[in-house]
Amino acid sequence: xxxxxxxxTKTSSPRGGKLAEFWARLWLRCHGYRIIAANYRTGRxxxxxxxxxxxxxxxxxxxxxxxxxxxLNKAAYAIRPTQQQxxxxxxxAFLQKHPAYQNCDVRFDAVLVSFPLRxxxxxxxxxxxx
Numbered sequence: 724x725x726x727x728x729x730x731x732t733k734t735s736s737p738r739g740g741k742l743a744e745f746w747a748r749l750w751l752r753c754h755g756y757r758i759i760a761a762n763y764r765t766g767r768x769x770x771x772x773x774x775x776x777x778x779x780x781x782x783x784x785x786x787x788x789x790x791x792x793x794x795l796n797k798a799a800y801a802i803r804p805t806q807q808q809x810x811x812x813x814x815x816a817f818l819q820k821h822p823a824y825q826n827c828d829v830r831f832d833a834v835l836v837s838f839p840l841r842x843x844x845x846x847x848x849x850x851x852x853x
Contacts, residue, residue, distance in 0.1 A: 771813030
């Protein structure tokens with residue numbers, strides 16, 4: 724009996740996601756952002772998971788979610804409210820652990836990536852009261 728074929732409907736691969744994060748970091752650097760951390764994990768007990776990129780520009784610390792999909796619209800809709808809340812909890816944990824940034828303004832951005840390479844940066848993609 725033949726083995727079943729693998730599904731070709733998978734929307735993302737770990738390698739594709741890492742490549743998208745690389746391009747997002749490069750894009751941010753080229754636009755004056757300083758990358759503080761990439762793939763930041765807050766640790767147990769925070770229920771926050773991972774923050775793709777933490778960047779600084781002037782007096783603003785930016786927590787960035789990178790989404791790669793086949794189209795930019797699909798990428799934009801892939802950031803769900805539950806994920807936004809996890810990133811907010813992660814930002815709070817990061818700021819508690821790094822008091823040097825506590826006086827900075829805080830912003831949550833999204834960088835959407837599709838291939839062939841298209842990048843769209845959404846500033847203030849959501850706020851802490853979302």
